[in-house]
Amino acid sequence: MADPAARRRQVIALMLSGIFPGIGQLYNRQPIKGAIGVVLGLVLTWAAARAAPADPIVLAQPGVDVLGPLLALLAVWVWSLVDAWRAAGQ
Numbered sequence: 308m309a310d311p312a313a314r315r316r317q318v319i320a321l322m323l324s325g326i327f328p329g330i331g332q333l334y335n336r337q338p339i340k341g342a343i344g345v346v347l348g349l350v351l352t353w354a355a356a357r358a359a360p361a362d363p364i365v366l367a368q369p370g371v372d373v374l375g376p377l378l379a380l381l382a383v384w385v386w387s388l389v390d391a392w393r394a395a396g397q
Contacts, residue, residue: 313396320391328384331391344387351380 316335324331329344355376360366366373 317392317395320395321388324384324387324391328380328387331387332394335391335394337394340390344383347383348380348387351376351383355380 320331320334322331323334324344327345328348329341329346331341332338332344333341335341355373358373358376
């Protein structure tokens with residue numbers, strides 16, 4: 308890629324998606340993907356916060372399921388990063 312403007316757009320989109328999923332897609336002018344990413348990020352963040360106990364010692368006990376929402380949030384975040392980088396480079 309020889310175009311420095313395209314590289315700059317990629318870096319900005321990647322950084323914005325790193326802040327929160329979907330923001331890089333909004334920067335890339337992909338409002339549907341951006342809205343889906345932001346909504347999924349908010350819902351999964353809320354679900355992870357609701358599943359997390361107030362006492363960190365409880366995390367070591369069996370039956371506490373925080374891992375599911377956190378893994379789903381991580382998957383959405385990685386998708387958002389990769390998609391923002393690729394879409395900005397086109």
